[in-house]
Amino acid sequence: xxxxxxxxxxxxxxxxxxxxxxxxxxxxxxxxxxxxxxxxxxxxxxxxxxxxxxxxxxxxxxxxxxxxxxxxxxxxxxxxxxxxxxxxxxxxxxxxxxxxxxxxxxxxxxxxxxxxxxxxxxxxxxxxxxxxxxxxxxxxxxxxxxxxxxxxxxxxxxxxxxxxxxxxxxxxxxxxxxxxxxxxxxxxxxxxxxxxxxxxxxxxxxxxxxxxxxxxxxxxxxxxxxxxxxxxxxxxxxxxxxxxxxxxxxxxxxxxxxxxxxxxxxxxxxxxxxxxxxxxxxxxxxxxxxxxxxxxxxxxxxxxxxxxxxxxxxxxxxxxxxxxxxxxxxxxxxxxxxxxxxxxxxxxxxxxxxxxxxxxxxxxxxxxxxxxxxxxxxxxxxxxxxxxxxxxxxxxxxxxxxxxxxxxxxxxxxxxxxxxxxxxxxxxxxxxxxxxxxxxx
Numbered sequence: 085x086x087x088x089x090x091x092x093x094x095x096x097x098x099x100x101x102x103x104x105x106x107x108x109x110x111x112x113x114x115x116x117x118x119x120x121x122x123x124x125x126x127x128x129x130x131x132x133x134x135x136x137x138x139x140x141x142x143x144x145x146x147x148x149x150x151x152x153x154x155x156x157x158x159x160x161x162x163x164x165x166x167x168x169x170x171x172x173x174x175x176x177x178x179x180x181x182x183x184x185x186x187x188x189x190x191x192x193x194x195x196x197x198x199x200x201x202x203x204x205x206x207x208x209x210x211x212x213x214x215x216x217x218x219x220x221x222x223x224x225x226x227x228x229x230x231x232x233x234x235x236x237x238x239x240x241x242x243x244x245x246x247x248x249x250x251x252x253x254x255x256x257x258x259x260x261x262x263x264x265x266x267x268x269x270x271x272x273x274x275x276x277x278x279x280x281x282x283x284x285x286x287x288x289x290x291x292x293x294x295x296x297x298x299x300x301x302x303x304x305x306x307x308x309x310x311x312x313x314x315x316x317x318x319x320x321x322x323x324x325x326x327x328x329x330x331x332x333x334x335x336x337x338x339x340x341x342x343x344x345x346x347x348x349x350x351x352x353x354x355x356x357x358x359x360x361x362x363x364x365x366x367x368x369x370x371x372x373x374x375x376x377x378x379x380x381x382x383x384x385x386x387x388x389x390x391x392x393x394x395x396x397x398x399x400x401x402x403x404x405x406x407x408x409x410x411x412x413x414x415x416x417x418x419x420x421x422x423x424x425x426x427x428x429x430x431x432x433x434x435x436x437x438x439x440x441x442x443x444x445x446x447x448x449x450x451x452x453x454x455x456x457x458x459x460x461x462x463x464x465x466x467x468x469x470x471x472x473x474x475x476x477x478x479x480x481x482x483x484x485x486x487x488x489x490x491x492x493x494x495x496x497x498x499x500x501x502x503x504x505x506x507x508x509x510x511x512x513x514x515x516x517x518x519x520x521x522x523x524x525x
Contacts, residue, residue: 103182106143131155138211142278151209210281221256240428245341260286283311313363319354322371329380333357338424377410384416435500442492471511
């Protein structure tokens with residue numbers, strides 16, 4: 085008599101991993117409490133006595149890695165190790181959670197794909213009490229309206245931009261040498277495209293403790309030291325369609341403030357503020373979308389000029405793109421000025437930035453009815469709901485508006501010259517963008 089087959093069922097591992105809940109949810113099912121911080125989630129590691137969250141979870145990649153004990157893997161590794169199950173039994177349980185049944189062909193053995201490479205070695209990862217200290221610094225700044233106003237007035241940016249960065253864990257009021265100081269988070273990319281906090285970049289004001297020798301220039305320290313000059317990144321360089329590279333954290337924050345991205349940060353945008361010459365090479369260690377448009381804004385000084393050398397930043401960034409013509413560079417006309425200086429003085433506004441960007445961005449190919457101009461397009465949309473309808477109505481009522489078929493930069497300069505209110509200016513630029521992308525709509 086033939087015995088029935090006892091061969092275990094075969095499962096599609098990739099399908100199970102795809103259909104499972106996020107890795108943070110699997111941790112939560114077991115009573116853990118992941119906390120969002122920087123570019124990922126952190127949780128107290130279930131594989132060792134963890135005094136504070138040191139296990140990093142990257143939901144998009146479905147990976148975890150503990151920087152305390154070294155445990156790492158995906159949902160299968162987590163479930164198998166926490167329950168001491170065999171690999172086959174782990175698949176059966178996870179398949180049930182994911183709602184996946186066994187494959188029809190049970191003749192093939194169950195195999196695992198090769199694991200990804202380990203994350204880069206970190207000199208001083210920001211974990212445990214150091215990470216908690218930084219989180220408290222961000223919360224302290226976020227709760228201190230007067231300090232936010234002071235920083236905003238000093239740098240010439242919107243208070244909301246400072247609060248935006250503090251809420252994302254990127255800037256804080258950090259206690260250092262007994263004094264509370266402005267500080268920025270330092271993060272580095274991991275092998276799974278996550279972001280790992282590694283240090284804090286602390287600003288020592290001129291003449292303050294630790295910087296007594298200088299009465300005019302601030303100095304900076306890393307706490308803990310040894311991390312290197314990693315760029316200050318807002319957004320995801322690996323997926324962003326438009327990447328802006330500037331020469332410092334304050335410049336990056338000024339750009340975000342000027343463009344209004346602190347109100348709603350577009351998922352297609354990423355901003356990288358470099359930290360000196362060493363930061364250029366480290367920027368290239370990040371995964372960068374090869375299809376992105378990159379806009380580099382340099383300072384008008386000797387360091388800024390080096391960006392444009394044959395082996396400088398622009399050449400290296402251009403090599404990362406599939407089309408080098410997607411790389412554009414700008415720099416101030418005034419010697420010694422940088423983007424933050426110009427934003428603070430009002431000599432460079434959102435309108436100026438859009439005048440530089442719009443001609444360099446692609447326009448969707450669409451048939452334009454003969455003779456249809458921007459003004460004629462506005463007549464079609466003046467009864468639309470606000471803000472588009474309000475923008476169209478304003479353009480039609482503006483007797484000094486540009487005449488005929490004019491390029492976008494002419495409209496942008498006209499609105500800057502006439503000084504329209506910020507809310508209306510945003511609507512006007514949105515209307516111009518809608519016309520350029522869908523001129524026949």
